[in-house]
Amino acid sequence: MSKRLLALAACIAATWVLGPVPATADAYPSRPITFIVPWGPGGGADQVARMASKLMEPELKVSVPVVNMPGATGQTGHQKLLTSPADGYTIEIMTADTFATLAAPNSRFKIEQFIPVAVLIQQRSGLFVSASGPIQGWEDIAKGDKELKVAITGYNSPDDLSTKLLTKRGAKLQGIPFAEPGLRYASVIGGQSDVVYEQAGDVRSFLDGKQIKPVLFFSDKPAAGFEDVPYSGKLGIDVRLSQFRMVVVRGDTDPAIVKRLSETLSKVAQSAEYKAYLSQQYAQPDSYVASDQALPFIKGWLAEFAALMPKPQSASQ
Known part of the structure; x- marks a missing residue:
C-alpha cells in the first residue's frame, strides 16, 4: 500500500x-x-x-x-x-x-x-454495452483495434483506474466522466459512450429491457445471474474492486x-x-x-x- x-x-x-x-x-x-x-x-x-x-x-x-x-x-x-x-x-x-x-x-x-x-x-462492478451495438463481447474490447469511450463517474475513481489498467493490457479505452447517473447509464444507448462501467443492479431496468448487456465483471467468480459473462479472475485481470x-x-x-x-x-x-x-x-x-x-x-x-x-x-x- x-x-x-x-x-x-x-x-x-x-x-x-x-x-x-x-x-x-x-x-x-x-x-x-x-x-x-x-x-x-x-x-x-x-x-x-x-x-x-x-x-x-x-x-x-x-x-x-x-x-x-x-x-x-x-x-x-x-x-x-x-x-x-x-x-x-x-x-x-x-x-x-x-x-x-x-x-x-x-x-x-x-x-x-x-x-x-x-x-x-x-456490488460487483462490470462493463456494459448496448445490446444492439457493434460490441457484443469482452473480446471486442480486448482486441484493442480502436479507441472506445467508457462512461465513468470521475477521474481517479475506481472506474477510471480500472479502465486504465485494462488499457495497459491492450484495450484502447478513454474514460469519459458523467456526473449524472441517469446520463451515464443511458450514454451507451445514445452513442455518447461505447461502454459504461457500472453495477448490474444500478442499470437493472436497462438490462431487463434488453437495451444493454454485461461483457465483463470484476470478480473472482461468476456473477450471480450472469454466469456466462466473463469475469476478471478467470481472465487473469487483477481488478476486483x-x-x-x-x-x-x-x-x-x-x-x-x-x-x-x-x-x-x-x-x-x-x-x-x-x-x-x-x-x-x-x-x-x-x-x-x-x-x-x-x-x-x-x-x-x-x-x-x-x-x-x-x-x-x-x-x-
Whole structure:
C-alpha cells in the first residue's frame, strides 16, 4: 500500500477506533433527519438511500427526507454534511467512488472528518454495452483495434483506474466522466459512450429491457445471474474492486448518536424488504457491515484500490 494510503488507514484507525469527542444525545432523534445523497436522482446511491430512509423512519419515529446534492464526485454533499451541526440530524451516503478521492494527495477532505455508521450495500462492478451495438463481447474490447469511450463517474475513481489498467493490457479505452447517473447509464444507448462501467443492479431496468448487456465483471467468480459473462479472475485481470455505499456522519458526532443510528441500520439490513432489495440489485447477500467492523473492511478495500493506482516513477527514469 502507498505511503498516502498507509497514512489514510492510520487516520481511520485513530478516528474510528478511539471515537470522536462526545457532544449530546439527549432524546435523539426528536425531529427529521436529512439524508444527503451526493449524486443525482436515480443512481445507486440514491436508490439505497431512499430504501434505507423508508425503513429507518418507523424505527426512529421521525421522517428521514433524502436530499440530492450532486457535484465534484460527491464532494458537494460532503461540504453540506461538514458544515451542518454534528448532532446526527444530517447523515450522508458515501460511495466507494467518493471514498477513493480521500486518498488523493490534494483531497479537500480527510477521513477523520467522517464516522461510518454502516456499509449498506456491496456490488460487483462490470462493463456494459448496448445490446444492439457493434460490441457484443469482452473480446471486442480486448482486441484493442480502436479507441472506445467508457462512461465513468470521475477521474481517479475506481472506474477510471480500472479502465486504465485494462488499457495497459491492450484495450484502447478513454474514460469519459458523467456526473449524472441517469446520463451515464443511458450514454451507451445514445452513442455518447461505447461502454459504461457500472453495477448490474444500478442499470437493472436497462438490462431487463434488453437495451444493454454485461461483457465483463470484476470478480473472482461468476456473477450471480450472469454466469456466462466473463469475469476478471478467470481472465487473469487483477481488478476486483467492488462498489460499496455506506452511511456516514461528522467525525465529532456523539458516539451515542452513532450507536443509535447503527442499531437502526442493523434492523434495516435484517428486514425482509431490505434483503429483497439487495437481491433485486444483484448485491452481495452479506453486504451489511456494522460500524464496529468498518475499519478492517475499509483497510481491505484501500489495499485493493492502492494496487490500481499508478506507481510513481523514480528519479532515474
